[in-house]
Amino acid sequence: MTHLPNSIQARDIASVVHPQTNLARHLEQGPMVIGRGEGIYVYDDSGSRFLDAAAGLWCASLGYANERLARVAYEQMRRLGYYHFYRHTTNEPGVELAEALLRIAPVPMSKVLFQCSGSEANDTAIKLVWYYHAAIGKPEKRKIIGRRMAYHGSTAASISASGKPDMHADFGLPFPGFLHTEYPHYYRHHRGGETEEQFATRMAAALDALIIAEGPETCGAFIAEPVMGAGGGLTPPRSYWEKMQAVVRRHDMLFIADEVICGFGRTGNMWGSQTYDLAPDMISCAKALSAGMQPISALLVNERVFQAMLDESRKLGNFAHGFTYAGHPVTAAVALETLRIYDEMDMLGHVGEVGPYMQHLLARFAAHPMVGEVRGVGLLCGMELVADKASRTPFQPAGQVGATVDRHARRHGLITRFIGDRIAFSPPLIITKTELDDMAARLARALDDSWSEIRGG
């Protein structure tokens, strides 16, 4: 595709490297330019409107333009546009946000550490696992266990904890000491006649076997998302979390709940940990914390972890960890205002109403000849496309049909998240029932057009 020499597309091709992008294809086709947003819709540079059923990257909970958050950022920049949290220094928005997070935490939490991204929050959590076990005299208890297909971020440690082979390839990752257990994709991996409960028992037994094979005295923590996002929008099978947590507890490991996607209403409760009755030692969160409008993440640690940090800090004279933008007053002020907006709009009440409606609309697509599974919770749903519904046979090669549906969806003004041949739906939390009807209508057209193309081809 040729672009005018001075167009934003041509300038982008000449100057930018994009994340999670085929770089060679990008040089040929260039980018889609998003010019502006309004509510749950974004507009490209030609003025075409797209309903964003992915909320960007699961984060634009309040949509794409917000006067109130803009004013808060503006006022905070006028008052104090930057200061750091290092060496006993603080600022009011940072403290207020920490207090607010501790107030709404799903289980008692002691302190909050701030970063700019989900990756950094999980990196911090991983470092604290090592620090914690050093403090309690078990420095060899360092191994981090994640799950295949999980995603915890792109920094060297958080991607090592993730179970995405494509993101490890040729980076020489994961680092030694990062292990991955089975992931709970019941639809794809259950054996004939196996119930969800039996499948969950098998998943927990696999985790137990891995820990025993590695040596429980070397296994420091288990990290997991309550609902797997980038792994395909996978909600856990019944009894999964109860059984997995029992294994983690039995081996005296720390449990890190990665709430980067699930936190702040996505699953219908404030936290995924509440939806699935999790009792983590650390919670990482980001994304909807600031409605995606500022780069901020938080790591909540419980008293057990904090006491160990305190001991180490006493011993070493310093807690030698931190980021320049931790506790940034502007990001904190915007996040605080976001939490206030959630409260005032009764965000949880709203998700409680529109979430089941979305699940009902999407469940109807299970009758479509290409759709094998539709399963979700709150305003998060995963849909798997299959070549044969009866045998659950995937399309070959994997991902090609997903790309076809994506192309047709965009033609019909719909953005969703394609993960191979799974479609994840996670619209902004402000979406209305009428907008969900619009989403379903666009999806129906995209699936029908794709089906015609595939059969024709």
Ligand SMILES: Cc1ncc(COP(=O)(O)O)c(C=O)c1O
């Ligand atoms: C569950 C989960 N954890 C962590 C991350 C990484 O967050 P970030 O991209 O802000 O570093 C993501 C990003 O999508 C995520 O989905």
